[in-house]
Amino acid sequence: MSNTLIDLVHITKSFDGQLVLDDLNLTIHENEFVTLLGPSGCGKTTTLRIIGGFEAPDQGQVIFDGADITSLPPYKRELNTVFQKYALFPHMNISDNIAFGLKIKNKSKSYIQDKIQYALKLVNLDGYGRRMPDSLSGGQQQRIAIARAIVNEPKVLLLDEPLGALDLKLRQDMQYELIRLKNELGITFIYVTHDQEEALTMSDQIVVMNQGYIQQMGSPEKIYNEPENAFVADFIGDSNILDGLMLEDKLVQILGAKFPCVDVGFGRNKPVDVVIRPEDVELTAPEEGGLTGVVSHMIFKGVHYEMEVQACGFEWLVHSTRMWPVGTQVGIRVDPFNIQIMNKPESEDEEAVHIED
């Protein structure tokens, strides 16, 4: 693994007596695309603003490249931010916007000219230098905001929901653009979003946050396939979250039926949360499944059918390419590898299956 670039150590922050971040520890490595993901009010933007220097933590330290920068003002930090609503300087044209940071640093005219050209090419907006910001579309303005940040050659680029104001199609295009930029520039991106799909698409590392705590940190695959708690499972993608009882190693009881699984080490007769992704639920003839139920809803989603199956008082969400008409008696089968067992939250603080949006 590459070198540590940013270390957040025991960061605590509250606004008007309300705790936003509680003893947060986070390490970010060089050259990573790290996404802070969570519902609104989870502390992700505050974390970013603390790294950028726009908020000071109540307690804790921000270590950047080995040095403590906790009390360093934003303009002395070797990182740049792309703001949610672009925040271009409305009284300057595009070239002057991009040149702002370089002029402050007293770079030579020819250097600045080269950089402007380079940056405009990089974000595919060659020839826009003379235009004023308000004559550009939202997507173009956001790309200029990125150009304005990267000409300063920061070690880290902070992005605060930069695609939030764009429409779906543009957002998807910009996701690819950002991945390309990150690879071309070879710098660290710290990205804040509440959009789990965006996070899964772009990130090397995802940090799932809720109510001021880091719920889980890991690669997109790990977060999706092995959520550590019910909040993560529920927030990332669709899922069926059930109360289970771990009877013994590799055997869990769900809704009164026994399912073989692959998890060990939970002990005997331990209550657990069980996550099963809708695409991992297999519908069979009633006698072949571990549980039986009745299909109560069915919609066609294009790639697959989305069905709801009532079984033993639980409404299962099922994605399948095979259609089962409403009213059909079906059996439910789950491959042992696809049953994810999680410890129940131990304290009320960790109880986090509460999504605001």
Next chain:
Amino acid sequence: MKIKKNLSKTLLAGPYLVWMIAFTIIPLCMVGVYGLTDRTGVFTMDNLTLLAQRGYMKALLLSLGLSLLSTVICLALSYPLAMILRSRGNGRKGFMVFLFILPMWMNFLLRTLAWRTLLEKNGVINALLDLMGLPSLQIINTPAAIVLGMVYNFLPFMILPVYNCLMKIDNDVINAAKDLGANAFQTFFRVILPLSVPGIISGVTMVFIPALTTFVISDLLGGGKVLLIGNIIEQKFTTANNWHVGSGLSLVLMIFILISMAVLNKYDKNGEGNAF
């Protein structure tokens, strides 16, 4: 269909048009006619060139000087205040702005008369200074008192546009400047100040023009000893009963106002400062 639509729009503007023709355009034309004729009704430029005479020129220059000074003082008071209000939390902001507007709820003449009582030789301020053993203040009936009166009366007209304009600046735009390496000084001069130009222009217009044309403030606080161009024009219409010279001088003053507005508007690219 299109014509109909345009017609209904024109009709909506009707009441205002009537008002404007009756009370702005026609009076303006009358001022023009009076200003360019003599008592016998013959065309003349004399009423305009009269201004070149020493007494009139002195009054005009004094007016320009005092209103310019008042405008600068108003700006110097308002801008820092608006900056402080901008950085404050929401709760107190409204209250502070309210405080500045509060004097406007009282009659303008009353307020100016109150200043007279305060500033008089044996007035409240001098009584207090006397109590503290300090030398008395002799500014009533001087240009200083007039500037004080102008600043006091017109300050809200500067604060409001400047404050509104500063409040409109997106916090993230300022954060972006800091983020790109600008210190507080650079952030102010490269971002905040240029973005507040429309507010400044609006405020300057709203303070400078009434200050330039006032005769009430100079009457009450100047005690008839300091003549501004406004006072001279007023006298022409009232005591001297010479509408022709009064109108002529008004026209020249109007030209000065138009020039100053043209200069100001050159700096106002966004066109938000066109208060008049």
